[in-house]
Amino acid sequence: MDSSNQTSQLEIARSLVTALENNDEQLAAELTLSLGQSQESALFREVGKLTRELHDALNNFEVDARLIDLTENEMPNTRDRLNFVITTTENAAHKTLGYIDQTLPLTSELKKSAEKIDESWHRFRMKELSADEFRQLSKEIEAYLPIVKQHSEQIHANLSEMIMAQGFQDITGQVIRQVIDLVGEVENNLVQLVKVAGKHINDKPKENKQVDPIKAEGPQINAEDNPDVLNNQDEVDDLLSSLGF
Amino acid sequence: MKILIVDDFSTMRRIIKNLLRDLGFNNTVEADDGLTAWPILEAGGIDFLVTDWNMPGMQGIDLLKKVRADENMATLPVLMVTAETKREQIIVAAQAGVNGYIVKPFTAATLKEKIDKIFERIDS
Numbered sequence: 001m002d003s004s005n006q007t008s009q010l011e012i013a014r015s016l017v018t019a020l021e022n023n024d025e026q027l028a029a030e031l032t033l034s035l036g037q038s039q040e041s042a043l044f045r046e047v048g049k050l051t052r053e054l055h056d057a058l059n060n061f062e063v064d065a066r067l068i069d070l071t072e073n074e075m076p077n078t079r080d081r082l083n084f085v086i087t088t089t090e091n092a093a094h095k096t097l098g099y100i101d102q103t104l105p106l107t108s109e110l111k112k113s114a115e116k117i118d119e120s121w122h123r124f125r126m127k128e129l130s131a132d133e134f135r136q137l138s139k140e141i142e143a144y145l146p147i148v149k150q151h152s153e154q155i156h157a158n159l160s161e162m163i164m165a166q167g168f169q170d171i172t173g174q175v176i177r178q179v180i181d182l183v184g185e186v187e188n189n190l191v192q193l194v195k196v197a198g199k200h201i202n203d204k205p206k207e208n209k210q211v212d213p214i215k216a217e218g219p220q221i222n223a224e225d226n227p228d229v230l231n232n233q234d235e236v237d238d239l240l241s242s243l244g245f
Numbered sequence: 246m247k248i249l250i251v252d253d254f255s256t257m258r259r260i261i262k263n264l265l266r267d268l269g270f271n272n273t274v275e276a277d278d279g280l281t282a283w284p285i286l287e288a289g290g291i292d293f294l295v296t297d298w299n300m301p302g303m304q305g306i307d308l309l310k311k312v313r314a315d316e317n318m319a320t321l322p323v324l325m326v327t328a329e330t331k332r333e334q335i336i337v338a339a340q341a342g343v344n345g346y347i348v349k350p351f352t353a354a355t356l357k358e359k360i361d362k363i364f365e366r367i368d369s
Contacts (some may be wrong), residue, residue: 094259099258214331216329216334217329218328223330225360228331230350233347233351233355239332243339
């Protein structure tokens with residue numbers, strides 16, 4: 001009840017007391033009625049206030065609706081997307097490793113044959129080769145050259161495939177960017193929700209949360225800013241040697 | 246020399262396997278976490294354990310502790326290859342009796358250096 005309303009009600013009440021003391025029944029009845037009316041208008045104001053609050057609450061439900069959508073649809077979808085990133089990077093890595101496995105023996109074979117021919121060629125230049133040996137060397141060179149061509153082509157093809165396999169970066173990058181956007185949206189919605197709920201809740205978030213200091217966290221992001229994190233193998237080695245390792 | 250490689254990512258197992266092959270270690274077996282590694286270790290014949298830390302099921306640090314607590318495996322050389330780089334974690338691993346600690350991403354040279362160092366210490 002506001003103060004002007006209170007003042008006017010007090011005035012009416014005082015007039016009512018005076019009217020009753022003066023036995024003015026008609027005035028007393030009128031004053032009683034107007035007191036009741038003022039009470040009713042206060043009731044209407046309260047109803048109005050509640051209606052507004054209800055309206056606001058319903059509007060806030062729109063935030064909740066998006067949150068429900070995020071929880072029910074977007075989140076499972078995001079899990080799928082992130083699993084897709086794991087599968088895609090895994091496939092790309094295996095593909096690349098596979099081509100490397102195919103290529104290494106080719107280079108070893110070329111190296112081995114070249115070393116053998118190089119040695120004979122050197123002896124030929126030093127005039128140390130017999131005619132038979134020279135014929136043998138000629139045959140080896142003749143056989144070697146097409147192999148060099150063939151293997152080089154294969155190595156070139158394998159390297160091209162390895163280049164193509166790096167396409168995962170683009171694909172997974174796009175998916176991860178979508179996930180970053182989604183996380184941002186969830187964060188905003190949660191902040192809104194906390195603001196709405198915060199009107200009724202005064203509890204502050206619990207501090208001094210118990211954390212396991214050795215819980216596995218995977219690769220550290222922004223490690224430079226965290227004094228508890230070592231940045232490279234050298235720092236790890238230094239720490240271990242300080243422990244008597 | 247039979248080496249058990251434990252990592253939940255098959256590509257990392259493959260990379261480690263290839264690097265070990267280049268270093269002359271051809272006899273390797275693989276497991277994808279501590280739980281699947283344990284029966285292989287219990288079956289015997291493993292001379293060297295290379296393990297990641299962060300894995301589903303049983304983590305590498307728990308596998309290390311389990312190995313050290315088992316009288317048959319207490320002296321098995323264990324090399325940790327992991328992305329876990331918190332000071333506290335490395336101290337705990339050292340206290341648990343790890344023989345070497347390599348942080349990912351790592352190089353072939355680092356792997357060779359740490360393995361050489363482990364065997365040097367064992368031989369001396």
